[in-house]
Amino acid sequence: MKKLICVMLSVSLMLLATSCNFLVKNDDQEQFDYPVTVGNLVFEKAPDGVVVLSDNLADIILACGYEGKLSGRSDICTQEGLELLPSVGTPDSPDIGMLREMNTSLVLSDEIFDDETKQQIADLGADILVIKPASNKNELVKLYGNIASVLGGSYSGKMKAMDTFDSIQESLDSMKNEVMDKNVVSTVCYIYDIDGDQCKVAYGNDYSAELFDYAQLTNIAADDDDGFIGIDVLLRGNPDTIFCAEGVSEKLRVNEDLSSLSAVLRNRIYTLPEKYLKLQGNTCLVTVDYLIAKTQENYTQKQKWPDEFNIVEEVEYVAPFEPKVGIFYTVGETYLPVRYIEERLIGLGYMEGEADETFTVETAAAVSAFQTANGLSVTGIADYDTLTVLLSNDAVSSANAGEATYSPE
Secondary structure, three states: OHHHHHHHHHHHHHHHHHHHHHHHHHHOOHHHHOOEEEOOEEEOOOOOOEEEOOHHHHHHHHHHOOHHHEEEEOOOOOOOOOOOOOEOEOOOOEOHHHHHHOOOOEEEEOOOOOHHHHHHHHHOOOEEEEOOOOOOHHHHHHHHHHHHHHHHOOOHHHHHHHHHHHHHHHHHHHHHHHHHHHOOOEEEEEEEEEEOOEEEEOOOOOOHHHHHHHOOEEEOOOOOOOOEEEHHHHHHHOOOEEEEOOOHHHHHHHOHHHOOOHHHHOOOEEEOOHHHHOOOOOHHHHHHHHHHHHHOOOOOOOOOOOOOOEOOOOOOOOOOOOOOOOOOEOOOOEOHHHHHHHHHHHHOOOOOOOOOOEOOHHHHHHHHHHHHHOOOOOOOOEOHHHHHHHOOOOOOOOOOOOOOOOOOO
């Protein structure tokens, strides 16, 4: 009996000790989470006065729910949830006076400062932590862990980071699986800029490769090794859809060499600000959702897209020739205007293939489909009334008319 009592007392003491440890951990969490070492910096406690200059790091901080740890941001950190934070200027040249007023103790950046700026920040008694963007999934896991451990602790922060990362991956996998079930292959290219006969593009070593993979898109520049391809390579790849940085869309449309691209003819060019190929927090869900929605039919949009996403670029169509009463085109005829007619039918989604100067049975079928969708007499002949509508900005596309894209048998 005495032995049994002793055992029970021992068990009770062990439970009490465990309970006390639990209470201590809850009351004084930092003694378990800190110090934290990241790079060459050691944090004895959670830092106060944290300013983030990188929009990518800000995106991850928001995803992990640590925005309350921030006291300032740079001009480029414009995500929803950060708009009330004061700005300290540009990422590469922050306002030192503002940093001083905020009692900044830590500056988070993804770029190395020049010596003068580093010294000015050091004179404030603040640390600089530079964390580069990830280029693959393994690096991304580490990036999440480093940021969250600094702001939330070596245990609590990393647990939060892993939960957040896993949640984002599950959402991305879900979108990917939905597209895989459709078994549709779509080719794309993202163009940062066009200079002469060279295009700066997203390629296989970019983080964008991960995003294209989740969207189940084949990047025609995936095998490129430096991010630059010639216009000739772009023409050979002839992507179904082109995404591009601001200002590039117009360069594509006015370039005579690129006017025959499928994406140009079908007006499948979408402006997607380049930062969206680089942000690695919740924003990557928005980007992948957008990529899929613009390249896959019957996909239901799941994310709220920012206003700066130029969903459809409205471009005024300039007629290559003027219709004339009594002049028409029909099967068997070969004239230069027929090429323009076919290019317009292809662009509006009523015809597939390459435009030439011969009016074929397939051309007539496409004209008939266009006439039906636009409330014209259905004859299959490109007459004055048909051409007047076809060569105008009022022409209704196949997609807007609810018609399937014409595909000759």
